[in-house]
Amino acid sequence: xxxxxxxxxxxxxxxxxxxxxxxxxxxxxxxxxxxxxxxxxxxxxxxxxxxxxxxxxxxxxxxxxxxxxxxxxxxxxxxxxxxxxxxxxxxxxxxxxxxxxxxxxxxxxxxxxxxxxxxxxxxxxxxxxxxxxxxxxxxxxxxxxxxxxxxxxx
Amino acid sequence: xxxxxxxxxxxxxxxxxxxxxxxxxxxxxxxxxxxxxxxxxxxxxxxxxxxxxxxxxxxxxxxxxxxxxxxxxxxxxxxxx
Numbered sequence: 539x540x541x542x543x544x545x546x547x548x549x550x551x552x553x554x555x556x557x558x559x560x561x562x563x564x565x566x567x568x569x570x571x572x573x574x575x576x577x578x579x580x581x582x583x584x585x586x587x588x589x590x591x592x593x594x595x596x597x598x599x600x601x602x603x604x605x606x607x608x609x610x611x612x613x614x615x616x617x618x619x620x621x622x623x624x625x626x627x628x629x630x631x632x633x634x635x636x637x638x639x640x641x642x643x644x645x646x647x648x649x650x651x652x653x654x655x656x657x658x659x660x661x662x663x664x665x666x667x668x669x670x671x672x673x674x675x676x677x678x679x680x681x682x683x684x685x686x687x688x689x690x691x692x
Numbered sequence: 693x694x695x696x697x698x699x700x701x702x703x704x705x706x707x708x709x710x711x712x713x714x715x716x717x718x719x720x721x722x723x724x725x726x727x728x729x730x731x732x733x734x735x736x737x738x739x740x741x742x743x744x745x746x747x748x749x750x751x752x753x754x755x756x757x758x759x760x761x762x763x764x765x766x767x768x769x770x771x772x773x
Contacts, residue, residue: 575742583750590758685762
């Protein structure tokens, strides 16, 4: 890609206002996913947009040498997301229900820990959405990294 | 009083789709496609499908434009001279 311009007002606004707002909004959409519009997929897309925006404005050129999140870490995060999904489904089977029937997983200890009153199904849905969030966010960043790689330097 | 807003959005939607198909410059086509996605997201939000609208605005108008622009920047255009 071309060299980014240095110290424009657009870059300043994007780095100091847009990226924190997008990260906070992604976490909000993720946490309130089961009761309001949004969910793991939307939160992952917004979070990946924030990371891609950081890479577009070249904010990580200040940290010499490192290129932000490296590719092996992203692949591990994507696999972890898929693993959370599959393990939650199989865990429901181990407790005697169907695959992904997460009302059977006993999660009442988390209610006492967090001081909330959620059903098992809501908590299982939240865990599933956490896996979807990790998978979608890291796969979108992986696609952008593979596309924006300099083809001459391979 | 909301029907003429929807009519205006539908008109702009079809116009941006035709512009994205007809324009020669690829970057301009990607920009027009992003406009199309954002108008589609606005229409979906007006129809009450906020979940789909959120996905369309985040993916269609945000990430897809960046990914298509990165893909275009990988293409080499050779001139004949």
